Amino acid sequence: MSQQEFRLVGKYNGPRITGAKAAAGAIKYGWDFNLPNQLYMRILRSPYAHAKVTAVDASAALAMKGVHGVLTPFDFKDSPVRLAGTTMMILPYDKVRYAGEEVCAVVADDPYIAEEALSKIKVTYEPLPYVLDVEEAIKPDAPQLHEGGNIVRTPTTVTYKVGDTAKGFAEAELTVEFKLKSQTIQHNNIGTYAALVSWEKDGRLHMWTDAQYMHGPRNTLATVLGIPQSRICVHAELCGGGFGDKSGAQRCHILAAIFATKTGRPVKFKLTREDNLLQGLHRWTCVTYFKFGLKKDGTVTAFEAKNYSNAGAYYSVWGSGMATEQLYIYKWPNFLVDCYDVYTNTPRTGPLRCVADPQSCWMIETAMDRLAFQLNMDPIAFRLKNNMFTQGDKDPVTGNRIPSIGQPQCINRAKELAEWDKKWKPWPKTKPTSGVVRGIGVANHCCGHGAGSLANAAVLVMNPDGSLTIYTGATDIGNARREQLAIIAAEHLGLPFEKVTVANYSTDTGPDSGATVGSRQTKSAGNAVGVAALQVKDQLLARAADRLKVTKEELSVGEEKIFVTKDPSKSVTIRELVASAPWIIAAGQWIPPANTTQRTYGTHIAEVEVDCDTGLVKVLKVVAVHDVGRVIYRKSCLSQVHGGIIQGIGMALQEELLFDPQTGRPYNASMLDHKMPLSSQAPEIVVDFVETVEQPPDSYNHGAKGLGEPPTSPIVPAITNAIANAIGVYFDTLPVTPDKILKALGKV
């Protein structure tokens, strides 16, 4: 289906529905809900990175006027709860495993009393030796965090193997080895974890929060409290930032629900910035040892990599490890990648926008650039030399046919838009020592996100006036869920955009429509809506065929009418068809087909200026081209790319959560010190999209893949490769801060 045939898909470009109110601060997030008689919860955290909790004396706290309850690890001796890949206790009964872990919780009439009560809880710790570094933690004599040792056995101790690396290295004319290390970053959502939890008049537990997944926390709370899922309603209309950190219930939500149940009063909480930086999930540190074999013409003959991922004290269900998809850009004949995930006494790890890809993409695309540098080859020519997967190729590991690949188109289009051939100059022969120098860098990206990896459901109701309401549990986390799903349904049904509304306010407005994670929902929820829309269409056609005395096959849909294709003067309006009962109601479900492999692709090219006197890097311009299958709502596609690039600048140049090796405590758990990029750092951004021609047969969403996460990944190596192009130095660690640059240039 070519672009021209669409009426709304890729063309509707009205303003974001919630945009103006969001900009005006007129939207309620997790902290903004209140109920009469509510209590405030605060959480006490461990100052130790590893310690037994031998006793808690909460009597002084409980004696305070206005304090209504304290929960300690001793209330949860056997309370396994699966919030992560590692099963956790609701509070850590046996021991704390990182500095900042939750130890006790208190509720009081106001937040100040609650805060004061925390200081009166006496916790007796028996400190244990701790380990922060992943390579230290893997050693046999390292302090052990969990029974079974520090190596996470499943699901992410993985080996990826293609061909025969020994043979590949034998064919090589030179080998290159290096070690790369990425950093720990917290999502640092503007809206920290916050919720209001209350047993309401309908005999059900209600939670108002911001979440990427409404039904997930509902189901977790049901399990913990031992009540049916139907007796819980989670309200999560909009999200004050998520990026993977708000996909399920956290300990704080569970504790608030337990307090609400015990006290019979509403309980609300909001984590402080420090709380949130320590309690949330974290992008994990990766350490990878690479060895490449290549020919002098640039052909990679083999590579081996050994990857150590720091899983933190608990790892998330989404796994840490190396992102395999990064391995599926180039047609490498022989490779072997071993991944180890290892517990350490650092905070929990989990997905942060693109999960394992930002680390993996940085490493692979840094490696490719270093190899090009080694041969003094144009980095794009070097990449093209190593063959890219194209439409119709098979996945080298699974053998599945990959239905949609736009990678070569991405790099070619980016090269053109960035005027690469004009701007790229070989690396400087000698390092510059002062002044401002420029460089340009490129990186490719491939990930499995956006492939719609989970089942999804949506209910569509035609209203009697011919307008449509979509009932879904898919949250709008800032990703224009409303607009995209409305466009998808409106396109199918010949309706104007304005006549389609998406209701997605709580678990009571729609069925479980999966988590808004993994760049998934344009595909998953979009397909479920598409399936339902086609059911609605079929019913409309049947009614129209009956009215117009023709067959369904003779009819078309458009302009709020069903008309005879060969004689459009014979028509009936949708409104006429739905004005009276029986109504048209359709429940659409989409189940990801087995044995298919869909991936998204992209290329970023960054131009930077490096100030050799201060070490400061300024990103001047980024060209970003992504293969999204199909653009549904261009405005939100652009904003995903813009946002991803700015987030990537943080990873490339400045963000890192640091731990004091002497205490195991974080150095910089504050907004001031855990430096996010400022809007003033935003470069010029040029965006284009590749729409892959062939679509999988199940593209009820008109062929879109996801885009939420991918833009975060290739920007990082594009920037660091541009820095290398400017100063001739590749850095082995992230972020590339001014001190590292000055040191590399011999200035300090």
Added chain:
Amino acid sequence: MSQQEFRLVGKYNGPRITGAKAAAGAIKYGWDFNLPNQLYMRILRSPYAHAKVTAVDASAALAMKGVHGVLTPFDFKDSPVRLAGTTMMILPYDKVRYAGEEVCAVVADDPYIAEEALSKIKVTYEPLPYVLDVEEAIKPDAPQLHEGGNIVRTPTTVTYKVGDTAKGFAEAELTVEFKLKSQTIQHNNIGTYAALVSWEKDGRLHMWTDAQYMHGPRNTLATVLGIPQSRICVHAELCGGGFGDKSGAQRCHILAAIFATKTGRPVKFKLTREDNLLQGLHRWTCVTYFKFGLKKDGTVTAFEAKNYSNAGAYYSVWGSGMATEQLYIYKWPNFLVDCYDVYTNTPRTGPLRCVADPQSCWMIETAMDRLAFQLNMDPIAFRLKNNMFTQGDKDPVTGNRIPSIGQPQCINRAKELAEWDKKWKPWPKTKPTSGVVRGIGVANHCCGHGAGSLANAAVLVMNPDGSLTIYTGATDIGNARREQLAIIAAEHLGLPFEKVTVANYSTDTGPDSGATVGSRQTKSAGNAVGVAALQVKDQLLARAADRLKVTKEELSVGEEKIFVTKDPSKSVTIRELVASAPWIIAAGQWIPPANTTQRTYGTHIAEVEVDCDTGLVKVLKVVAVHDVGRVIYRKSCLSQVHGGIIQGIGMALQEELLFDPQTGRPYNASMLDHKMPLSSQAPEIVVDFVETVEQPPDSYNHGAKGLGEPPTSPIVPAITNAIANAIGVYFDTLPVTPDKILKALGKV
């Protein structure tokens, strides 16, 4: 299906889910919602019963600090809106038609400013002659309210005719004639009309209110504002009293929506008690001339009636007129009833719990009692003499077979419970003149309510833990909608009550499930839920058949399992069947079948004490037996009967909205003067139910008919007949107040 086979239907008797919170005042109704920056609306009303509005000067009001808008009839020159059988303007452009009609509206920063602004709006009226009395209004020279004259032509100018009354009167041995007149009553909901209306962040208009029908006001506002229905969300979780007066948008809701649109700010309002008594719908006054022919053995051979219903200034879509169903208790061989509905300069009329039945039931059952009195026959014997319709009979007018009739069982059971044969004594030969005397009275009732007269839809979702959520737009107006629908679904699916939840908070939580009026929802919504539950069941059976390698027909449902009927050890839990996608989601719809006539029946017997010195009547005991088809949730059936009886005491003995003939203005539009019964007036109430054996083939709700309204009707003639039994006087008008009794007894 006999009672014994049910597991929950008629047996589940846990507490009302919202009961404790409602009793504690912890529930939010229409007035209890607030948004930042909200405006307050107040409405100016006409002091004239009939007048042209020739000019409005709002400049002084608009000049006040804090006033943000005024709407006048001149803003709505051509704004027809169908809020009723009579098309109204949004504000009455041409003229006002009753004292209390809305003329202007104002919004201001606080309600006090708004109130003061009302006093600064100068409206110039040109008073017109008015008419209050229905028999005066029908005269050709009466002041005319609407183009086309005062007689409402459609749909309620009706003639009911069976047999040949001339022939019947020829057979009669005596004729009896009298005229009866019922009064005007307002619903007087504890929660007066109130709402908060706001354009919200999702680009949609939201209204928080209390309503009997969520989708109705949504659709009206969409029409008035010219926006798609999908762009409006009405939140109406619970209702502070409805009784027929909160079934749709009123002018106040429309005005608030217009102000919200014009100002861009949230607008809230709450009517004062006086506002509400004048603005709401009203039970209309009926005047009926009866002529009966009968034989001395008690056989009625013919009757004719001429009924004049006071339609007020505007009548509701539900029509006024005589309730036809009252004519279908007894097998009268010949009758002729002519009904006229006539406009007068009194407030709008519409349904008030049982619509036209309370008036009609009082008249017919008073008539039956007067005839028995005439012959000095036991009133129950007299009624039985006139044959009652029984199971399988045909409707005398339509010829349709009536599938479910429990009338004879009701009267026999009530007679037994009330110890009628022991307690009934013939009427006193002479009127008592002092002291307290006792009497007992009976009345039958039949109505078409509870038959589920509108289409209905519900969406059911099985949650992954095997619990069920019912998504419906059917509001819970105090009628235990949650419990009833949960029982209906749980019974079908072998689930415990606790695992089924009803989500019915807004038009975003469910499809249009019709208005909760006409005692309809246990049948209509119950059937839609039943249809959907059977779809869910079918899917469960299919999945279980696949797992257990048997056919669906070999399986049964129970205890959260699907098991092989002949070998229950072979089973699979529902939870196992639904734990993973595809989910089970079912959209059920129920359309009332054509050409069936379903009715509910009942008998009340009341014992009263009349104090001949004060004229005060005390209702001592009421026996109420209703044919409800099937009891679903006994607790709420009982509370419907209790509430109906107490409301009926008001109609029988004390409630009436009075108009000053000199001005056309109401005398007593206040809670103090429009006397509702007090809880201290509640009599002993004995309730029983008849469950009719045969059910119509479409009883997906396990055979229940409705009960919301019926208990309000027979209590009125049962009381007035008991008064007659005590003092030997039948009154021609309602209410039977102490002054009327004292006058009848010759005491004043």
